[in-house]
Structures are given as C-alpha cells and as structure tokens.
Amino acid sequence: MSEFLLLFRGGDGPSAQESPEKWQAHMQKWMQWMSQLQEQGKLLGAQPLRGGGKVLSGTAAVITDGPYMEGKEMVGGYLICRAAGYAEAVEISKGCPILEFESGSVEVREINVVSMQ
Amino acid sequence: MEQPALNKNIHLLADHLFRHESGKMVAVLTRLFGMHNLELAEDVMQEAFAKALREWTFGLPPNPSGWLMLTAKNKAIDVIRRERYSKEFAHETGMLLRSEYTTAPVVEKLFMEYEIQDSQLRMIFACCHPALAPADQIALTLKTCSGFGVQEIAAALLSNAETIKKRLQRAKNTIIEQKINFDIPLGADLKNRLDIVLQTLYLLFNEGYKSCDKEQIIRKDLCEEALRLALLLTKNNITNLPKRTHWWA
Numbered sequence: 459m460s461e462f463l464l465l466f467r468g469g470d471g472p473s474a475q476e477s478p479e480k481w482q483a484h485m486q487k488w489m490q491w492m493s494q495l496q497e498q499g500k501l502l503g504a505q506p507l508r509g510g511g512k513v514l515s516g517t518a519a520v521i522t523d524g525p526y527m528e529g530k531e532m533v534g535g536y537l538i539c540r541a542a543g544y545a546e547a548v549e550i551s552k553g554c555p556i557l558e559f560e561s562g563s564v565e566v567r568e569i570n571v572v573s574m575q
Numbered sequence: 576m577e578q579p580a581l582n583k584n585i586h587l588l589a590d591h592l593f594r595h596e597s598g599k600m601v602a603v604l605t606r607l608f609g610m611h612n613l614e615l616a617e618d619v620m621q622e623a624f625a626k627a628l629r630e631w632t633f634g635l636p637p638n639p640s641g642w643l644m645l646t647a648k649n650k651a652i653d654v655i656r657r658e659r660y661s662k663e664f665a666h667e668t669g670m671l672l673r674s675e676y677t678t679a680p681v682v683e684k685l686f687m688e689y690e691i692q693d694s695q696l697r698m699i700f701a702c703c704h705p706a707l708a709p710a711d712q713i714a715l716t717l718k719t720c721s722g723f724g725v726q727e728i729a730a731a732l733l734s735n736a737e738t739i740k741k742r743l744q745r746a747k748n749t750i751i752e753q754k755i756n757f758d759i760p761l762g763a764d765l766k767n768r769l770d771i772v773l774q775t776l777y778l779l780f781n782e783g784y785k786s787c788d789k790e791q792i793i794r795k796d797l798c799e800e801a802l803r804l805a806l807l808l809t810k811n812n813i814t815n816l817p818k819r820t821h822w823w824a
Contacts (some may be wrong), residue, residue: 489671489680496669504674535676 461502461569462547464537466554468530470561489553495539495550506517531563544568585631588639591626596640597624597722600635600647602694603685605719607651610701610750610757613719619654620684623647624814648686665757695720696811697757699804700748702771711746712775713782714739721800731782731797754770759776759813776801 495501509532513524525532536554541547549564556562581600581701583749597620623646626737629641636642659673671677696798710732717723717731731737760768783797808814 485676485680492671492674492677501670503670504676506675508692516583534640537676 459542462539462541462544462550463567463569464539464547464551464554465533465567466535466537466556467533467563469556469559474567482561484516484555484558487558491553491555492537494553500540500550502538502540504535506535507533509534524568535571538569576702577644580631585635588635589628590629594622594722596643598698599656599691599695600644601719602698603691604647604651605665605693605698605701606685606690606757607665607668607682609663610755612662612664612749613747615654617719619650620647622650626663630818644686648682652682654665654680662683667757690809692810693759693760695807696759696814698753699753699772699807700759700768701750701757703768703775704750704753704755705768705771706755707746707749709775711749712740712771713779714742716775716779716804717800720804731794741820761813765813769808770818772808774807776805779804797804 465490471480492501492504509524511525513522514520517520537554539547539550540549551557551564551566554564555564556564585659600620600623601613601616603611604619606797608615623643626646627643631639653674655678659678664672669679685694699716702719703712709717713732714728717728718725724732724744725736725739728734729736732739759765780798780801783794783799783801
C-alpha cells in the first residue's frame with residue numbers, strides 16, 4: 459500500500475450564496491465519496507482551500523499575494539488516501555465530485571518515501 | 576414584578592425540556608464523539624441548556640426544542656473543529672470529522688429526525704451493555720436516555736446520591752475500559768443484547784409499577800420512561816421483533 463495525494467483544481471461549483479440547495483447536493487456527493495473511502499480505511503485526510511493566499515519565493519523568501527491564476531489552475535483542495543498503486547488511486551479519483559465540472563481536474567501524485575541513508 | 580415570574584416560567588420550561596430533549600441531544604452528540612467521550616457529549620448538552628437559560632430571559636424562541644437542538648449542533652461543530660487533532664471521535668465517522676469537506680454535512684445528517692431515533696436506540700443498547708452490572712445499567716439508562724438527575728435516580732431506586740454517583744462513574748469507567756461501542760448489534764448478537772435491554776426496561780417499569788417507596792405506590796415517571804424507551808425499540812425495523820415467549824413480553 460502506498461499513499462497518494464490528490465490535488466483538486468478548478469470546478470467552480472455552485473456557491474452557497476447562489477443556490478443553497480445545489481451547493482448542499484454537491485457537498486452530499488463529497489460526503490458520499492469520502493465516506494466510502496473512510497469505510498474502506500483508505501481515507502487519510504482532506505481539506506478544501508480558500509482562494510487567494512501568499513507565496514514565498516527564492517532565498518530572500520519574497521512574499522507576494524497570490525497565487526492569482528485562472529480558476530481552473532488554482533488548487534482548491536486536497537485529499538490523501540491509501541491505494542495499492544496508481545491504478546487504484548486513479549480509480550478512486552474517478553469518483554471525485556470535482557469531475558462533475560468541465561473545468562475540474564484531479565492531479566494524482568504518489569507520496570515519496572524519504573530515507574536518510 | 577413581571578421579570579421573576581418570567582424567569583420562573585423559563586426554569587419550568589427548561590426542566591420540562593431537559594426531561595424530553597436531553598436524552599436525544601446526548602445520543603446524537605455521543606454518536607458523533609464516540610461512546611468513550613460520553614462526558615464530553617453531556618458537557619455540550621449542558622452548555623446548550625445553560626445558554627438557553629441565559630438567552631431566553633430576553634424572550635422565548637418560537638420553537639424551544641428546535642432552538643436547543645440547533646445550539647447543540649453548533650456547539651458540536653465548534654468542539655470538533657477545536658479538538659479534531661487532539662481527540663479521537665467516533666469510529667464510525669473517523670477521518671470524516673477531521674476534514675472540512677465532510678464535518679458540517681456529517682453533523683447535519685446525524686441531527687436529522689430519523690438519525691436521532693437511531694442514535695437513541697444505540698444509546699439504549701450501550702447503556703444496557705452486558706459488561707455493565709444490572710444496577711449500573713438502570714442508573715446509566717435513567718441518566719443518559721431519560722435525563723434524570725443523580726438525586727432523582729437515587730429517589731427512584733431508593734438509594735442515595737453518593738451510591739448513584741459511584742455507580743455512574745463505575746459504568747463510565749467500564750465503557751472506556753471495555754471499549755463499549757455505540758452500535759445496534761446485528762445477527763445472533765442482537766437477540767441476546769435485546770433480551771438484556773428488555774430486561775432492564777422491565778426492571779425500570781417494575782420499579783415504577785410496584786415501587787419500593789412506601790410513600791408512592793406507583794411511580795408514574797419511571798413507568799413512562801420504560802414505556803417510551805420500549806416504544807422506541809418498536810419503531811425500528813431491526814429491534815421491532817415479534818412477541819417473545821418471555822413472561823415480560
């Protein structure tokens with residue numbers, strides 16, 4: 459079993475202000491998807507992210523506001539799960555509700571094992 | 576002198592609601608926090624009532640029991656956000672309460688009417704767990720399912736407050752030590768566990784019907800609680816089993 463990080467981008471879903479019903483129905487789908495992972499013991503963590511933020515870069519750690527980019531490039535949340543390999547991680551990702559939107563995407567990355575030798 | 580009268584009414588209303596709503600609230604909160612955090616669930620329920628006593632002096636909400644449930648729900652979310660990395664909550668919800676994707680939806684779902692009943696049933700089974708001594712089961716059931724205070728339990732069971740306190744504490748320790756879960760048992764296990772629940776409810780009813788208290792021959796409140804909890808069992812498909820051959824069925 460390896461661990462995988464799923465990065466969610468884009469998918470400007472219905473906002474809570476716009477249509478509370480649609481937003482609730484959308485959040486229900488996140489709950490169903492994640493509950494299934496929880497029951498299988500594969501869910502290790504997940505959080506949605508607010509827009510905006512700060513970026514520190516370079517040896518001088520220059521601080522800028524951002525990342526300002528197009529909505530579909532912005533990381534909107536992440537999930538960490540257990541999977542046997544990329545095949546299973548991709549299969550898990552297919553159930554992600556962000557893919558209900560044309561602009562939504564899931565980036566699947568295996569978490570590295572760092573040894574000190 | 577309207578204020579003192581209003582205050583008195585609010586206290587009477589709160590007492591009435593405590594009897595009727597506290598069991599529900601503790602059941603739902605325990606479903607979220609886990610049986611091992613029963614005391615935390617009781618604390619949150621009591622905070623909701625304390626807030627009601629403070630705020631209702633300025634005017635009663637249109638739906639006091641709804642107000643209490645909503646307050647308990649909001650307080651539950653606060654507790655989960657504050658303690659999600661330092662406390663282990665219910666096994667059933669696990670990682671879901673660590674994530675903001677799922678925390679509010681999970682809490683929202685468990686506060687729905689249907690789920691509240693399910694949680695109350697789980698609480699009856701947990702309080703009547705065979706790992707607990709029969710006398711402790713009754714005390715714990717009256718405390719957590721029926722909202723009885725220590726004094727009331729002592730009076731109901733013709734005991735004293737000290738003994739009841741000790742029983743409740745012993746029961747709570749056993750719950751944690753034996754990792755008593757918050758499930759409705761399934762399959763063959765259900766029959767045995769249900770028998771114990773029915774026996775506890777029978778003893779509870781009997782204590783009311785044929786009270787040891789010479790002053791009061793029939794303790795109506797105990798009978799009512801036994802009936803209410805037994806009715807809850809009949810409202811669920813799993814626990815609404817046909818009549819048994821037992822003499823109490």
